[in-house]
Amino acid sequence: MTQGSDMIQDAIAIIGVAFVLPEADHLSALHDNLSAGRVSVRPPAAGRIRHAGGDPDAAYATCAYLDRIDMFDHAYFGLSRREAEFMDPQQRIALQLSHQAIENACYAPGDLRGSRTAVFLSAPYPRYASLFTEPDPQQILGTIPSAAPARIAYLLGLHGPVLSVDSACSSSLAAVAMAVRELRRGETDLALAGGVSLHTVLHPRDSVDELPGVLSPKGRCRPYDTAADGSVAGEGGGVVLLKPLGRALADGDHIHAVLRGVAVSHNGYRATSMSAPSQDGQADTITAAWQDAGMPLTSAGYFEGHGSGTPLGDLVEIAGLQRVLDGASAQAPYWLGGVKGNIGHLDHASGMAGLLKVLAGLRHRTLYPTAHFTTPHASMQSDSTVRVSDVPRPWQRREAEQPRRAGVSSFGLTGTNVHAVVEEAPRSARPAPAGTRAELVTVSAASPAALERYTRRLSDFAATTEHRLPEVAHALNRGRDDRRYRLAVVARSITDLSEALAAATPREQPVPPTAPPVVLLFSGDSTVARVDDAAWQRLCTELDATDGTPGTAGDGAAARLLRRQHALHQILDALGLDTGRLVGSGPGNLAVRVARGRMSLTEALEKTAGEDLTDTVNDEGLGRAVRGFTRSGAILVEVGGDGVLSRRIRDLEPDLPIVPLPADQGRHGVLTTLARLYELGAAIDWNCAYADSGIARIEAPTYPFEETSCWYGPQPGPRGAAGPRPDARP
Structure with a gap:
């Protein structure tokens, strides 16, 4: 019609x-x-x-x-x-x-x-x-x-x-x-x-x-x-x-x-x-x-x-x-x-x-x-x-x-x-997505019991639905509020999603009422520079990413590091993460300056000519930064997997959460990092993440409200307790 x-x-x-x-x-x-x-x-x-x-x-x-x-x-x-x-x-x-x-x-x-x-x-x-x-x-x-x-x-x-x-x-x-x-x-x-x-x-x-x-x-x-x-x-x-x-x-x-x-x-x-x-x-x-x-x-x-x-x-x-x-x-x-x-x-x-x-x-x-x-x-x-x-x-x-x-x-x-x-209704003009790659799927609720019940319901839904994985992921990520009790899984198929949700053990601890800041670490000796070209190209292909400018055969190690850290920053930004808080060391500082718009990628690449990956860290400045991270409850992300910044920070404050962002595990590895960040309370802008996806909206199970008897008259249990307001991330 x-x-x-x-x-x-x-x-x-x-x-x-x-x-x-x-x-x-x-x-x-x-x-x-x-x-x-x-x-x-x-x-x-x-x-x-x-x-x-x-x-x-x-x-x-x-x-x-x-x-x-x-x-x-x-x-x-x-x-x-x-x-x-x-x-x-x-x-x-x-x-x-x-x-x-x-x-x-x-x-x-x-x-x-x-x-x-x-x-x-x-x-x-x-x-x-x-x-x-x-x-x-x-x-x-x-x-x-x-x-x-x-x-x-x-x-x-x-x-x-x-x-x-x-x-x-x-x-x-x-x-x-x-x-x-x-x-x-x-x-x-x-x-x-x-x-x-x-x-x-x-x-x-x-x-x-x-x-x-x-x-x-x-x-x-x-x-x-x-x-x-x-x-x-x-x-x-x-x-x-x-x-x-x-x-x-x-x-x-x-x-x-x-x-x-x-x-x-x-x-x-x-x-x-x-x-x-x-x-x-x-x-x-x-x-x-x-x-x-x-x-x-x-x-x-x-x-x-x-x-x-x-x-x-x-x-x-x-x-x-x-x-x-x-x-x-x-x-x-x-x-x-x-x-x-x-x-x-x-x-x-x-x-x-x-x-x-x-x-x-x-x-x-x-x-x-x-x-x-x-x-x-x-x-x-x-x-x-x-x-x-x-x-x-x-x-x-x-x-x-x-x-x-x-x-x-x-x-x-x-x-x-x-x-x-x-x-x-008229027939949908949007084709169903292929559904052949890994997807992040998030579930959240206002209480541990509701989260467990919702997770089981969604597992049953995934086991019987005719919708494809990208449509279900889109519905649950973009079409639901993010509450304080959270679960995230990465699945490669709709069957995989059903099984992952059935086997999941939801966290019993709530995330903070206000989303913690996410800080990206750009270490000058990051392992991302040593990821082989085949694995790196697989990641870029699976995430529709690019190094930014064509590379040349004469690119040194520092240029390779810069290109890849810059690409990973853009990937996280496209996935809806707030990527405005950055810390760099050594050659990684160039990636920070590019990310902040203080120089172009081309200008930064010119500065890498002849440089190696020797890194130096300002311990005094890093110590001040770590104290600030601790006060704000920040979550740190080591862009590229492992580097000197995450190692030094662990020495200074072992309890600070540091999540690695690997570059050798393709789309699945990046989404696994995002899943971990979500479970720790990071805010993800799903409208940004799906801005150009073209995925149609579908019906999926709605939030499982808890059943508390609220009839007027004598009832067991406390009557005065109120939950947080909806705009306070309950």
């Missing part, structure tokens, strides 16, 4: 996805559940009843509950446990999902700090506050809905517009629509959008009978079925990271799908009451969204409806969709479905649930069965081209060269209608 400029201008790419739905937290699991027609509605578990302060012997309404909503990694975000306990769990989930959505897009969250990234989030007013038995100032920011997107922006350092969106059931899809429009205006670079909905207070079983036609007395939501008798509650949340399609393609982003058009409107006087649905209002919204997309509504292969399973709601929705498709001729039907039969009605997050279902279907090219559906609603005309999807089936294109498209509807209780046009 090629993309013309006229088709790209207003299109918005979904480049990051994170969600938690009942029994699914990634698209493959959601696909499996939907394909099997799995229904996640059940009574509350004993732990949920206890957290809600309920009676363990009472009967409560069924719901598609999430598990472990009390768990939250407060320390990762620099929050005390007490502050986290006063946070509505909808806030906590939204924060972690936003972080995961950014990582899912293969961006390090820290790289977005200070960016024009917007946050549009929806969540119902929390009833969590009803559990509080003591006053605390943190209750306000912990429970007001506007604090949820604000906390995300505050803790992640985002500078775009931040808004809490509330249009009842259509809120989360409205948040997505607002993000699309903000990005189109060009005043925002990226946007996080989505919604979360939880039921922290349980409802008695007999309360269902008080709302006939709204809640199903049988506890089954049957979208578009003639036996539909009401909806069922559900829980969940999802966040997407959005970016203009043109920029996403240029940046090599992984694109889940494309938002082509959106529309938001209100029923106004066309409904019999503010809470009643309107056929005209819904039909107009659907039509407007496809007009916004600039494509015919008849190009859709599927419609994910609101599908509340209420007799009136389904009646009006079916009539509205049949109206906009009235007279449309098609060889294949327009399929209609609704996810609420599987996971219930997610209230403010229901539109996001529908969008996630479409994303799963586009990825797996599958149309899913509508749970509990057996007989079409009586309002469905026998000759209608709209059919309810009743079995899993391949999602066929309507035309051979046309991308798969879907419409997603979400209609709010108070009359706000939202529709979005979603299209499958």
Whole structure:
């Protein structure tokens, strides 16, 4: 599928996805559940009843509950446990999902700090506050809905517009629509959008009978079925990271799908009451969204409806969709479905649930069965081209060269209608890298336990992924923040990576909170000058390096030393290491002067004529330097392997870390040095290291947040400890 400029201008790419739905937290699991027609509605578990302060012997309404909503990694975000306990769990989930959505897009969250990234989030007013038995100032920011997107922006350092969106059931899809429009205006670079909905207070079983036609007395939501008798509650949340399609393609982003058009409107006087649905209002919204997309509504292969399973709601929705498709001729039907039969009605997050279902279907090219559906609603005309999807089936294109498209509807209780046009992602134009050379792969976490868990998860990922080693290395190096507990391995293949991670023993000591300085040592008698030409050329070839100027047969030992030390300095610089701190001795001082820009390489080479590698060291000056290295916690790198500077420094201060940079072990040896520096806490500019790589971004496992119970009430363990802030390298 090629993309013309006229088709790209207003299109918005979904480049990051994170969600938690009942029994699914990634698209493959959601696909499996939907394909099997799995229904996640059940009574509350004993732990949920206890957290809600309920009676363990009472009967409560069924719901598609999430598990472990009390768990939250407060320390990762620099929050005390007490502050986290006063946070509505909808806030906590939204924060972690936003972080995961950014990582899912293969961006390090820290790289977005200070960016024009917007946050549009929806969540119902929390009833969590009803559990509080003591006053605390943190209750306000912990429970007001506007604090949820604000906390995300505050803790992640985002500078775009931040808004809490509330249009009842259509809120989360409205948040997505607002993000699309903000990005189109060009005043925002990226946007996080989505919604979360939880039921922290349980409802008695007999309360269902008080709302006939709204809640199903049988506890089954049957979208578009003639036996539909009401909806069922559900829980969940999802966040997407959005970016203009043109920029996403240029940046090599992984694109889940494309938002082509959106529309938001209100029923106004066309409904019999503010809470009643309107056929005209819904039909107009659907039509407007496809007009916004600039494509015919008849190009859709599927419609994910609101599908509340209420007799009136389904009646009006079916009539509205049949109206906009009235007279449309098609060889294949327009399929209609609704996810609420599987996971219930997610209230403010229901539109996001529908969008996630479409994303799963586009990825797996599958149309899913509508749970509990057996007989079409009586309002469905026998000759209608709209059919309810009743079995899993391949999602066929309507035309051979046309991308798969879907419409997603979400209609709010108070009359706000939202529709979005979603299209499958264009094929990546970037070829996969060859993957035939060694790569450095880094893993980090905010605690030893999280690092060990992440390492094992990544080992399993490497064992099963179809991606090549350079893509995985790029995702984990460039697409993740560097935390204080670190591991780095050098692998030659994706299988080698899986085995290396499985066998690794992560360090239990954290690196310093501030990156230690790295000092390069250029000894005048460095062994780099004695590396044979074949080994040296192999290193230069594998690292795309050069000596800087053509050598001559008359080059002496000092010229050879200078060329090679200069080349190694450039290699480290290209790999993203800060190479500004330099110490030289004897002929090595020429390499230092070239590196600092005080003379050109050609000028320095002229000074080497006739010189040998006899070296001298100013012991007094070196002693002062070593004392400074010790105070600053510096890491030293002997450029070329071994030399007089590292030997003298070991005599003066044996505990100073000195890492050799060999020149006779090719790319693998250089990356092994970089791995050691990373594990010691050195800062590596991954954006610099991958600036010209051309490697596309891929999906890889996101950070494994620790699970600490942060439910309000008596809990074991200290409540006051806070972790370091995210900008303090936790």
